[in-house]
Amino acid sequence: MFRRVLVANRGEIACRVAQTLQEMGVRPVAVFSEADRGALHTRVMDEAVEIGPAEPRASYLNADALIAAAKRAGCEAVHPGYGFLSENAAFAEAVEAAGLVFIGPTPEQIRAMGDKRAARALAAEAGVPVVPGAEGGDGEALARAAEAMGWPVVVKAALGGGGKGMKVVADRAALAEALESAGRVAAAAFGDAALYLEKRVERARHVEVQVLGDGRGAAIHLIERECSLQRRHQKVIEECPSPAVDDALRERMTAAAVALARRVRYRGAGTIEFLLAPDGAFYFLEMNTRLQVEHPVTEMVTGHDLVRAQVRIAAEGRLPFAQHDVVPRGHAFEARVYAEDAARGFLPQAGEAVRVRWPRQPFARVDAGVESADAVPVHYDPILGKITGFGATRDQALFHLTAALDEARLHGIVTNLPFLRALARAPEVRRGAFDTEWIEREFLAAFAAVATAPAPELAVAAAALAEALGVWQGPAAGTDVAAAPTATPADAFRAAGRWRQPGLA
Known part of the structure; x- marks a missing residue:
């Protein structure tokens, strides 16, 4: 087993990977840019190495700087997380050329499955239906x-x-x-x-299958995830298992996914994505040769730590468990919390997360990337964390997710929490009656109209609170308002000053 592993990423996924490494007795080493000095992921790891300026190309996308940091810290392996260089074949090659282990697939597999034309051809050769x-x-x-x-x-x-x-x-x-x-x-x-x-497959759902391969031709699956709740092709809320997949369809989809993983002799954790048509037909979409953002829902339902599996496959060259060890139990939903203004076109936000309170529900999991007083830089993907709700049934899991979203508070920066709370309560989500375009086709306009509507009752409540706290005193009873001293503030909100803060939802 490795003694030290460089986590070539930042934010919540870097923290997530570090947690498992520490549980395994492996020392995780963080990297950080100038903008991330003191960030949460640097605080939770055993060591942190600065790799360059804030601009991603000079830091988190700088392969030479990452490899130099790994060598300097005495690491034996590199975990890429997701995003950045996680699906870059040249980076995987450079890591191996430097005498380090890349915790992921081979460069050839990344290259083959990253080219969607080549991936379609390989899927067809493996007998997997393609669009x-x-x-x-x-x-x-x-x-x-x-x-x-x-x-x-x-x-x-x-x-x-x-x-x-x-x-x-x-x-x-x-x-x-x-x-x-x-x-x-x-x-x-x-x-x-x-x-x-x-x-184009009309009214399709996005269903993906989690696979693990040993790199020598053996592969297993950890059932499917439902990822149809998307906005502009970006996933928002995911769940496991899919409400649209019955046992017979699950058997066919997972068999197809495993066949493709075996065909390419896949190594590590990967995801085979399918389009599921309304008539039950499914088609290969693409393969993600990395850990997915939404991997927690699979972990909650199967009980298997996917990061641990990645590390063991990389270190030992074999699958850490067999197909019969994958026994799904219950249901899980995950919501991605972003620093973005959902009421204004999901405009990315930056600033300081002045006060952060993640939920502590008994059936909720939090993969956090920020804590109170942490900076949210403008340079990177604005994901702040992920909240996952688990339950014995789908209804219970959705209830626990909704409760956890309600409990979460991130003050000082605008987030998409109001959007997530509204989405989790939508009748279509409760029924599982949606497709990949449902949010934009039927939900988003109504949400935006409500989110941007005037809220006079909030203004009245704020003014009353300001007066009760003595922040603003209006004219005395019976006094002519026009004759009141001009020094008396006429605007409770202006008088209250800096108490106003974004992200109070």
Whole structure:
């Protein structure tokens, strides 16, 4: 087993990985940029090494600086977390070339599954259903292929993810412009303008299967996760298991996922993502060759620590448990807490989390990235933490998630907590009746209208509180308001001064 592991990440995932490493008796080493000096992830680890300026390319995306930090701290392995360089084949190669162990798949697997065209071909070879599609640089040929598949189609970046470079096209006239636009976005975001087309699956759900592989051809699954509650292709709330998957469908989906993992001789933890059509047909979407943000729901339901599994596979070269050891129990929901203003287009926020109170519910788990007085830099993904609710049934798990969201408080910075609380209470969420576009199609406009509506009762309550506390004294009873001394504040909110603070929801 390793003695020291560099955690090449920041925020909540760095804290999460460090926790398991410490439980295993492994010393985690943090890295930090100038903007993250003193951040929570540096405080919870045994050692912290500065790697550069705040700009990600000079720090968390700087492979040379990360490897140098690992060598300087005497680490034997590197855990990439998620995001940043976690799915960068060149980084994995550089780690191994430096004589360190990359806790994740091989560079070849990252490269093959990161190219969505190559991944589709591998899935088809493994007998996994794929969405009808086409690729190539000839716009006219792609148009003919789209007409043969039937409109609408989706234009996707071959090396993309997170919805970047994705365009839905309804007819031939709009295809040329979509290809040009998506190509520009793909080139800027991923360094490659290559695109491909897929037939659009209407009202689809996003269901993914967690897999583990030993790198020699053996693989198992840890059932599925439901990830359809999305906004602009970004997941918001996830759950395990999926309310849309029965035992028969689960058997087919998990078998397909394991077949693909075995086909590529996958090493470590990975996720096979599927589109689930309303008629029960499912299609391979992509593979994420890393630990997912939403991995806690799988851990809560299966009882298996996925970070521990990653580390053991990397250190020992074998699966830490067998398929029959995966016995799902209960249900779990996870909500991602972001520093963003959901009422204003989910605008990212930065500043100081002046006061943070994470929930302490008995059936809730918190993966926190900030505590009171921590800075929230502008340079990075604005995720602050994740709240997971568990229960014996789906209804109980959702109740515990909702209660935990209600208890959470992050003052000093605007967060998406009001949005998450409203979403968790939506009747469609309670019934499990949603798809990947339901939030934007049916929920978001109503939420924004309520969130931005005037709230005069709050103003009255605030003024009354200010007066009760002696912050503002209005004119004495019977006094002519017009003749009242001008020195008396006329605005309770102005008189109250700095008591106003964002993020009080």
